[in-house]
Amino acid sequence: MQEARRLRDGLERDAPATHFIPHFFTKPHARQYILGLAVFGLLPLAAADLKIAVLHPLLGDLAREIGGDQVEVVDLIGPNGDPHHFEPRPEDLRKAEGASLYLVAGMGLEGYLPKLRSVIAEKAELVEVGATLPALEEPDDGHGHGHGVDPHWWHSIDLFRRATGIVAAALEAKSPENAALFHKNAATYRTKLDELEKWARREIARIPRDRRHLATTHAAFNYLCRDFGFVPHPVQGLNREQMPDPRELAKLVADLKANHVAAIFPETESNPKILNTLTNDTGIKLGKPLIADGTGGLSYLEMVRHNVEAIVKGLE
Numbered sequence: 301m302q303e304a305r306r307l308r309d310g311l312e313r314d315a316p317a318t319h320f321i322p323h324f325f326t327k328p329h330a331r332q333y334i335l336g337l338a339v340f341g342l343l344p345l346a347a348a349d350l351k352i353a354v355l356h357p358l359l360g361d362l363a364r365e366i367g368g369d370q371v372e373v374v375d376l377i378g379p380n381g382d383p384h385h386f387e388p389r390p391e392d393l394r395k396a397e398g399a400s401l402y403l404v405a406g407m408g409l410e411g412y413l414p415k416l417r418s419v420i421a422e423k424a425e426l427v428e429v430g431a432t433l434p435a436l437e438e439p440d441d442g443h444g445h446g447h448g449v450d451p452h453w454w455h456s457i458d459l460f461r462r463a464t465g466i467v468a469a470a471l472e473a474k475s476p477e478n479a480a481l482f483h484k485n486a487a488t489y490r491t492k493l494d495e496l497e498k499w500a501r502r503e504i505a506r507i508p509r510d511r512r513h514l515a516t517t518h519a520a521f522n523y524l525c526r527d528f529g530f531v532p533h534p535v536q537g538l539n540r541e542q543m544p545d546p547r548e549l550a551k552l553v554a555d556l557k558a559n560h561v562a563a564i565f566p567e568t569e570s571n572p573k574i575l576n577t578l579t580n581d582t583g584i585k586l587g588k589p590l591i592a593d594g595t596g597g598l599s600y601l602e603m604v605r606h607n608v609e610a611i612v613k614g615l616e
């Protein structure tokens with residue numbers, strides 16, 4: 301593979317010399333070499349075998365980890381976009397032209413899914429990666445609301461590890477000739493997730509049990525709270541439009557005080573004024589911003605490290 305890449309790079313670098321390739325081919329050794337690479341499938345005919353589109357930057361990261369050079373990934377939302385809300389524009393869909401697979405997080409995160417489905421129609425397959433993962437129920441807000449599921453499954457390292465298998469299978473279905481590569485890359489990535497999970501457990505162990513209260517902007521961290529024994533105290537609901545009414549706010553303030561919550565964490569994506577009101581009213585400090593919905597331009601591994609480090613620093 302490296303040989304093939306070096307060769308390709310060499311060809312590209314020398315491309316202006318138009319006589320180069322015919323000249324190269326006239327050398328018998330070179331011809332045999334190229335033939336050998338082609339026979340063993342090492343000389344890629346195109347840059348990537350498979351083009352896919354992702355509607356969550358973390359799925360883009362995962363698809364690149366598994367697909368390597370064989371998969372071209374078009375990230376339609378970008379690292380700082382809001383995956384709760386996205387209107388596929390014609391230029392977005394043009395970028396994704398030729399994609400045979402769309403990956404979305406699922407679990408109801410993408411309210412625009414019916415529209416997207418009708419646009420891509422028969423042209424590509426759409427896989428909801430979270431569809432078969434065990435979902436947390438949306439907590440009841442005390443008004444009888446709370447009938448959906450919580451879509452922020454990627455904050456569970458275990459669920460992201462399971463998603464690795466789902467994405468590998470989706471890629472394999474579209475490009476069976478690369479199955480061995482996808483399996484190998486998925487196994488390597490799962491090992492990295494195992495290490496990440498062990499590291500996160502060690503770090504979080506530094507926070508005493510009675511201080512594991514996680515006050516955040518919107519309710520994006522229920523899976524992390526479940527996995528690591530935190531009580532969640534979100535200011536907003538499962539999306540950022542849901543603001544607490546005065547009664548809910550009073551209850552939140554009382555809960556934070558009663559539990560001696562050490563910090564309230566804003567988000568890299570949003571820091572509503574209400575957080576400043578809360579910190580002023582309660583004297584609780586503002587923590588380092590957490591990455592809730594996107595990646596902040598980081599990989600999944602870096603995103604988890606960022607959040608765990610911020611939480612430990614704020615609460616230990």
Ligand SMILES: [Zn+2]
Nearest residue numbers: 520538539593
């Ligand atoms: Zn969210």
